[in-house]
Amino acid sequence: MSDYYEKEDLADFANIGEYAPDLGKKYFDYYGEAMKAGALSEREKALIALAVATTQTCPYCIDAYTNQCLSLGVSREEMMEAVHVGAAMVAGVVLAHSTQMRKIIKKKEM
Amino acid sequence: MTDLPVEPSFEQKLSGPLKAEGVEILQVNVGYRCNLECKHCHVEAGPRRPEMMPRAIMEQCLKVLKAHPIPTIDLTGGSPEMHPHFSWFLRQCGALNRRLLVRTNGVILLEKEFESFIDLYAGNRAEVVVSLPHTDAEMTNRQRGEGIFPRVVEAIRKLNARGYGQAGTGLVLNLVHNPPGAYLPGSQAGLENHYRGVLRKKYSIDFTHLFCLTNMPMGRFLDYLGKTDNYEDYMATLVNAFNPAALRSVMCKTTLSVAWDGRLYDCDFNQMLGLPTDHGAPDHIADFELEKLADRRIVVGNHCYACTAGAGSSCQGEVAGPAVAI
Numbered sequence: 001m002s003d004y005y006e007k008e009d010l011a012d013f014a015n016i017g018e019y020a021p022d023l024g025k026k027y028f029d030y031y032g033e034a035m036k037a038g039a040l041s042e043r044e045k046a047l048i049a050l051a052v053a054t055t056q057t058c059p060y061c062i063d064a065y066t067n068q069c070l071s072l073g074v075s076r077e078e079m080m081e082a083v084h085v086g087a088a089m090v091a092g093v094v095l096a097h098s099t100q101m102r103k104i105i106k107k108k109e110m
Numbered sequence: 111m112t113d114l115p116v117e118p119s120f121e122q123k124l125s126g127p128l129k130a131e132g133v134e135i136l137q138v139n140v141g142y143r144c145n146l147e148c149k150h151c152h153v154e155a156g157p158r159r160p161e162m163m164p165r166a167i168m169e170q171c172l173k174v175l176k177a178h179p180i181p182t183i184d185l186t187g188g189s190p191e192m193h194p195h196f197s198w199f200l201r202q203c204g205a206l207n208r209r210l211l212v213r214t215n216g217v218i219l220l221e222k223e224f225e226s227f228i229d230l231y232a233g234n235r236a237e238v239v240v241s242l243p244h245t246d247a248e249m250t251n252r253q254r255g256e257g258i259f260p261r262v263v264e265a266i267r268k269l270n271a272r273g274y275g276q277a278g279t280g281l282v283l284n285l286v287h288n289p290p291g292a293y294l295p296g297s298q299a300g301l302e303n304h305y306r307g308v309l310r311k312k313y314s315i316d317f318t319h320l321f322c323l324t325n326m327p328m329g330r331f332l333d334y335l336g337k338t339d340n341y342e343d344y345m346a347t348l349v350n351a352f353n354p355a356a357l358r359s360v361m362c363k364t365t366l367s368v369a370w371d372g373r374l375y376d377c378d379f380n381q382m383l384g385l386p387t388d389h390g391a392p393d394h395i396a397d398f399e400l401e402k403l404a405d406r407r408i409v410v411g412n413h414c415y416a417c418t419a420g421a422g423s424s425c426q427g428e429v430a431g432p433a434v435a436i
Contacts, residue, residue, distance in 0.1 A: 043304060067294070072296035
């Protein structure tokens with residue numbers, strides 16, 4: 001192993017059922033159902049997945065869902081807006097937690 | 111021809127020889143001349159290509175079609191309209207009362223010299239197939255040439271006005287999506303919905319169905335993959351996306367491709383690679399024998415991975431169900 005993250009390992013995702021095939025199958029069945037077109041289109045789901053992938057900083061998922069968005073005809077502008085939604089959410093989550101900090105400050109300071 | 115370097119090879123991936131299951135589509139390539147030079151074109155067609163099907167070969171194709179109940183005739187090029195005998199050939203094919211398809215680049219139908227083809231197609235109930243790689247003008251222009259997108263839109267508008275792609279007319283207008291880059295096409299149903307929505311809303315144009323085609327790693331697209339350092343990644347994507355369900359329905363099982371010089375091929379891609387029918391099957395339209403061609407062994411190479419990736423790819427789009435992204 002030359003690196004913790006190797007590009008080729010994305011292809012190994014298909015093998016995550018190794019050592020636990022029943023759970024692996026259940027996961028892939030669920031994954032397939034969750035990702036297929038429903039009340040939301042495949043494009044909308046791919047953009048949600050891309051936003052999650054970037055906020056979770058998962059290189060495999062970013063690779064997979066950038067390609068999936070391209071494949072579904074999603075524009076660069078749409079993808080970048082989705083990333084900004086993720087970024088704004090993460091920033092909001094961080095800032096919302098400042099409530100705890102501010103509460104502690106107010107309690108502790110004389 | 112040297113095959114593309116890929117591990118495992120397509121031949122190794124097969125459990126045995128790939129065999130044809132009849133001849134349901136006779137695809138006739140009337141020549142490689144075209145008024146455009148699209149970057150994804152596996153034919154590498156262009157204005158300077160001299161290859162043109164002689165009328166005698168066209169007559170041999172008609173003789174075969176008259177003698178055998180092949181249900182679909184698929185006419186392609188180049189831009190078939192640029193062939194001097196094409197309008198005659200199309201009428202002859204139309205008179206056979208088979209399903210008739212014509213693959214046109216669309217923009218040629220805007221030129222004075224060629225605009226009458228729209229009526230000719232409609233009069234012969236030909237299904238028209240037009241390449242539109244993307245709903246975004248810039249993306250389409252990058253692949254097909256500067257300024258092409260609005261001209262294709264205009265051509266579709268003219269076809270719509272003649273009844274093509276309109277409910278109740280029976281005139282079929284199918285569009286073709288090729289990814290404008292080194293990635294696979296997404297699900298045909300999803301892209302068709304997207305195309306329909308954008309084209310109706312922004313341009314007030316309509317079509318019947320969208321065919322999604324995977325770019326073949328050959329010709330200009332192969333050059334692009336090499337120049338942009340995308341070759342290995344693209345081939346790995348094709349190999350990893352190998353779908354046995356797509357293999358079961360690959361178009362070569364039911365298609366026979368005729369080149370401008372009458373040579374026979376298992377598909378238009380093999381034609382461009384110079385890989386004629388083999389393994390004892392006739393290899394020229396003059397020697398056509400349905401019995402020998404119907405269950406012929408198909409000539410394969412590593413480029414065949416493009417037809418078996420994901421939901422599969424054929425000249426009429428997907429051949430299997432959608433696959434998940436990761």
